[in-house]
Amino acid sequence: MARGTMSEDVQAQIKQLILNGRLTPGDPLPTEAELVxxxxxxxxxxxxxxxxxxxxxxxxxxxxFGTYVGPLTLEPFVEGVAFRAAVRHHQGESSLYELMEVREALEAGLIGTVARNLPAEDLAVLKGLVQRMAEEARGGQVQSATDRAFHLALYRSLGNHLLSEVLDAFWAALRRVREDLSDDRPDPLVTFRQHQEIVDALEAGDGDRAVKAIHRHFDGIRRRLSEQ
Structure with missing residues (x-):
């Protein structure tokens, strides 16, 4: 058996052990000697x-200490997508646009449903994050962690963990590749106002208005990408 094939076969067997044992992230696995x-x-x-x-x-x-079931995150996907976009960007392709368009399509397609059924506690979280953005904007820069938390909170009510992880993965990939390629920083007051518009639409329960607010937010990103 070829070496690469042997490794893949052992990987498959270890994954099957995890499934058969119904193990979850953080659970211990057999020791190296036990696996042998x-x-x-x-x-x-x-x-x-x-x-x-x-x-x-x-x-x-x-x-x-030993070997444990890992966090099972989409981080390898983020790394792969971000690096792919960076390589293609250097080849003159519109890879950053493509990343942004995937995010925009996902978010614009979901925000109407969110607007119709947003729980009061989620609206309160979003309002708090927009207030934090206002304070950070006055200080000169909206923190990426605040923006990330906002977009995560935006779709939490849909109750789809994979969807939340995928949305966050595309957020992280676009942010990572943009930070690697440029020192571009958006106008913090514009960033705050765009997110405030989204929250105002959600508070009004107006799905169409929320979709338009999402597109305006991405129009700002689109303009900055075209200037790079």
Whole structure:
């Protein structure tokens, strides 16, 4: 059996152990020696497989403590998408536009549903984040963490964890590649006002107005991308 195929086979067996054991992030896995005996493979094969699974965030190796089920995040996807966009940008392609358009399509397609059923507690969270943006804007820059928290809170009421993770992954990928390529900083007062418009539309329960506010927000990003 080829070495790469052996590693992939061991990876598949370790993933099956996680599924069969109904393990969740943070749960301990068998030790390296136990995996060698359990799977009847070499120590090197187990180490290769664990390293590959760690890169995918499926396992977490804590040196001196053992191996555990990893956080199972979309971080490897974010890294891959961001680097792909950066490479294509340097080749003269409109990869940043493409990233932004995926975000815009997802958010504009969802915001109408959010506007019709937004719980009062989520609206209160969004209002608080917009207030924080106002304070940060007066200080000269809206923090990326505040913007990220706003967009996460925006769709929390839909109750779809994967959707929230995908939206956040595209937010992170676009932010990462833009920060790597440029020192572009949006006007903080404009950023605050655009998010305030979204919240005002949601408070009014006006889905059409919320969609327009989302598009205006992305129009600002689009303009800044065209200037790079």
């Amino acid at each position: 005996a359990l799977l009847d493979v070499s120590r090197n094969s187990v180490r290769e497989a664990l390293k590959a699974l760690q890169a995918m965030r499926i396992v977490e190796i804590r040196h001196g």
